[in-house]
Amino acid sequence: MTELEKLVAEFAENVAAQTDSVWKGDAKTGNKHAKRYIAAFGKLTAHGDVGRDALTVLFTHPRMDVRVSAAAYLLRYRTTEARAILEEAAKGKGLVSFEASQVLKNWESGSWTLDPAKDAAEQPTRPASPSKRSRPRTERTGADRRKRNKRDKPGS
Numbered sequence: 001m002t003e004l005e006k007l008v009a010e011f012a013e014n015v016a017a018q019t020d021s022v023w024k025g026d027a028k029t030g031n032k033h034a035k036r037y038i039a040a041f042g043k044l045t046a047h048g049d050v051g052r053d054a055l056t057v058l059f060t061h062p063r064m065d066v067r068v069s070a071a072a073y074l075l076r077y078r079t080t081e082a083r084a085i086l087e088e089a090a091k092g093k094g095l096v097s098f099e100a101s102q103v104l105k106n107w108e109s110g111s112w113t114l115d116p117a118k119d120a121a122e123q124p125t126r127p128a129s130p131s132k133r134s135r136p137r138t139e140r141t142g143a144d145r146r147k148r149n150k151r152d153k154p155g156s
Contacts, residue, residue, distance in 0.1 A: 007043050010064045015066045015070075016063055016065060020038065034156075041055070041073055056081070059081055068100045071083075071100075073115055076116070085148040086104050
């Protein structure tokens, strides 16, 4: 098995494991698997289009969640095939169908960023600035850490 085949298998195994963890209500384990398949995709794309081509074998994977994830990551590179997979999956019901419809929605709105193209200087495109909701909370200090309640009055 080549290095690329191992990375493709790692991607598929971890997508499936994440889905299974989510269905069991185990978000912590699901997040661990998500980090692993994202890392596998990063290693594949480090090989350029050869790595992306290797991932296209998952377009025919028996599990829909694996097909949808591969299509979501390869949407810019293999637009026609990936859209067909996502559109078919989006017709169904459930979490994977919802994921497929969200990927298509983000693609249409121009906010899809799973595998952005590089600009002419071969630098990654600049990510969008964080929205109001995604800004980190500032840490409270000292006395402000205590949660306030209705009975607290100013100056007390």
